[in-house]
Structures are given as C-alpha cells and as structure tokens.
Amino acid sequence: MPRRKGAPEVNAGSMADIAFLLLIFFLVTTTIETDAGLDRMLPPIEPPDTDVVIKQKNIFTVNINKNGQLLADEALMDIKDLRKAAMEFLDNGGDGSCDFCKGKRDASSSDNPSKAIISLKNDRETKYATYITVQNELVGAYNDLRNREAQRLYNRDFVQMESEYLNPETPSSVRDELKDKVKRIQELFPQKLSEAETSTSN
Structure with a gap:
C-alpha cells in the first residue's frame, strides 16, 4: 500500500514582513482627529508696577446658570441679544477719548475700548453647548467691531486678514505687510475677555 503524502507546508517566513508592511501602510494613511479647542492666550505673568484700579462701569459681567439662563450686567438676556449688547459696551466711548467709537458715549458705561473688560462666569452645571x-x-462682538475698523482703514475684513x-x-512678504495692520486693529479693540471661577448653584 503506497504511503500517503502529508499536506504541503505553507512557508510562513514572509508573513512577518507582510504584517510589518501593512502596519506601516496603515500608520501612514490613517488620519488622527485632533480637538481644536478654544483659541485663548493667557497674558504673561508680570507683576504690575502699581495697583491697577478698574472701574466697575468698565466691566461687562456675563453670568450663565445651570439652566442656560443668561444674566448680562444684572439683567436677564437672550443669547441672541448678547453680541449686540457686548458691542454697545465695547464701542461706548464714555470718556470721549475714543475718536473712532460710534457708541452712545454713556458716562455710566465703558470709558474706552482699551479699558473695557468682559467678564464671563458660568455655573459648574452649565451645558457645554x-x-x-x-x-x-x-x-x-470683538470681531464685528474689528471688521468695521479694518473696512474703514484698509477696505478688508479683519478676520480674513x-x-x-x-x-x-502665506509668503513672508505678505505676512510682514499684514503684521502692522492686524496689530493696529487689535489695539483699537483689544480682546479683554476674562473668565471668573465657576460657581455651584444651591
């Protein structure tokens, strides 16, 4: 009786190479999602030369409770009206030193865009959205006012610039040209948006 032959052996010597190549392929072609986050830059830690006194009228306080209700300058407000109210505060020019402000120049509101501060405080249970x-x-609100001044001075939108x-x-020559323009607009309406420590509702 003839002897039966066994099953042919599979040469597995190159399997490791194939697996390694597939691993490299997936590492190179896979895109990893990254969270954008919020664009905020903290100021440098520099002790002030003198104690800075901030007038209460130069602070626009915004509070959000856990139910999503908005309190802006101690008055209930819909979120859809917040931008307009913030712009009116920033653009007020109450002390008359701002020659480009178009606000009401209310003496009881902010003196100047450079002195105006928006303070945001939210409850710990406030919804993230x-x-x-x-x-x-x-x-x-800041961007709209900056766009207005960029249009007036350079006939361009600030956000685009x-x-x-x-x-x-962007070519370095173009960036050098834009640097002074962007800085000038930022100085007209400096973004002073502070976030107070969150609170817990009872």
Whole structure:
C-alpha cells in the first residue's frame, strides 16, 4: 500500500514582513482627529508696577446658570441679544477719548475700548453647548467691531486678514505687510475677555 503524502507546508517566513508592511501602510494613511479647542492666550505673568484700579462701569459681567439662563450686567438676556449688547459696551466711548467709537458715549458705561473688560462666569452645571455659544457671541462682538475698523482703514475684513497673516503658507512678504495692520486693529479693540471661577448653584 503506497504511503500517503502529508499536506504541503505553507512557508510562513514572509508573513512577518507582510504584517510589518501593512502596519506601516496603515500608520501612514490613517488620519488622527485632533480637538481644536478654544483659541485663548493667557497674558504673561508680570507683576504690575502699581495697583491697577478698574472701574466697575468698565466691566461687562456675563453670568450663565445651570439652566442656560443668561444674566448680562444684572439683567436677564437672550443669547441672541448678547453680541449686540457686548458691542454697545465695547464701542461706548464714555470718556470721549475714543475718536473712532460710534457708541452712545454713556458716562455710566465703558470709558474706552482699551479699558473695557468682559467678564464671563458660568455655573459648574452649565451645558457645554451653551458655554460655547456664549463664548462665540462674545468673540463675535470683538470681531464685528474689528471688521468695521479694518473696512474703514484698509477696505478688508479683519478676520480674513488675521487668518491670512497666521497662515504659515502665506509668503513672508505678505505676512510682514499684514503684521502692522492686524496689530493696529487689535489695539483699537483689544480682546479683554476674562473668565471668573465657576460657581455651584444651591
């Protein structure tokens, strides 16, 4: 009786190489999602030469409770009205030193855009979506005013100028030209948006 042959052996010597190549392929072609987060730059830690006294009228306080209700300058307000109210505060020019402000020049409101501060405080149980919406409205108030001045001075939108300036692919000659313009607009309406420590509702 003839002897039966066993099953042919599979040469597994190159399997490790194939697995290694597949691993490299997936590492190179896979994109990893990154969280954008909030664009905030903390000021440098420098002790002030003198004690800075901030007048209460130069602070626009915004409080969000755990139910998503908004209290702006001690008055209930809808989120859709927040941007307009913030712009009126920033653009007030109460002390008359701002020659580009178009506000009411109310003596009981902010003196000057350089002195105006927006203070945001939220409850620990505030919904994240509400918090982000309020943030967007407040930053939008600054951007709208900056856009207005950029149009007046350079016939361009500030947001577009800033994004072009911050884009690393923008030629250095163009970035150098935009640097002074962007800085000038930022100095007209400096973004002074502070966040107070969160509180817990009882």
